[in-house]
Amino acid sequence: MMDPEAKCPECSHILNCWHEGSDAICKCINCGWEVVTSYFPPIERDETIYTVFVLQNLSPSLIQLRALSRITGKNYVETKKLLGNTEFVLFEGRAPEVLPIIEKLKEGEIKFRISPAFDYE
Numbered sequence: 001m002m003d004p005e006a007k008c009p010e011c012s013h014i015l016n017c018w019h020e021g022s023d024a025i026c027k028c029i030n031c032g033w034e035v036v037t038s039y040f041p042p043i044e045r046d047e048t049i050y051t052v053f054v055l056q057n058l059s060p061s062l063i064q065l066r067a068l069s070r071i072t073g074k075n076y077v078e079t080k081k082l083l084g085n086t087e088f089v090l091f092e093g094r095a096p097e098v099l100p101i102i103e104k105l106k107e108g109e110i111k112f113r114i115s116p117a118f119d120y121e
C-alpha cells in the first residue's frame, strides 16, 4: 500500500494520495508529479485460508434454518442435523469469500466462529 506520508521524488513535497476504484493515485500539488498504481484493499491481499465454524444450536428457528440452508445447499432436516454437532465446518476460503458468508450468518442470527481471527467484519 502507498505510504500516506509519501514524498514526491521530484521535489520532496508531501504527496496527496487517494483511491479511485481499483486505482491508487498519488499526486504532488507542488510540481504536478503523479503516479497511478493498482490498489488492492487489504482483504484482497490476504492469502490466509479461514475456516468458518457454525456453533451448536439444538432448537434452531425457521429463520436460522432457512439462512443456513441457503449457504449449505442442504435441506432443513440435514441442516438441523448439522446444528446438533458441537460445531461444524461451514466453509473454508479466503477473506473475500468468507465475508459474504458472514453477512448471511449474521442476517440469520446464526452463531459462528472463524479461525484464525478475522479482521474484516
Ligand SMILES: [Zn+2]
Pocket (backbone or CB within 6 Å): 008, 009, 010, 011, 012, 013, 028, 029, 030, 031, 032, 033
Ligand atoms: Zn513534487
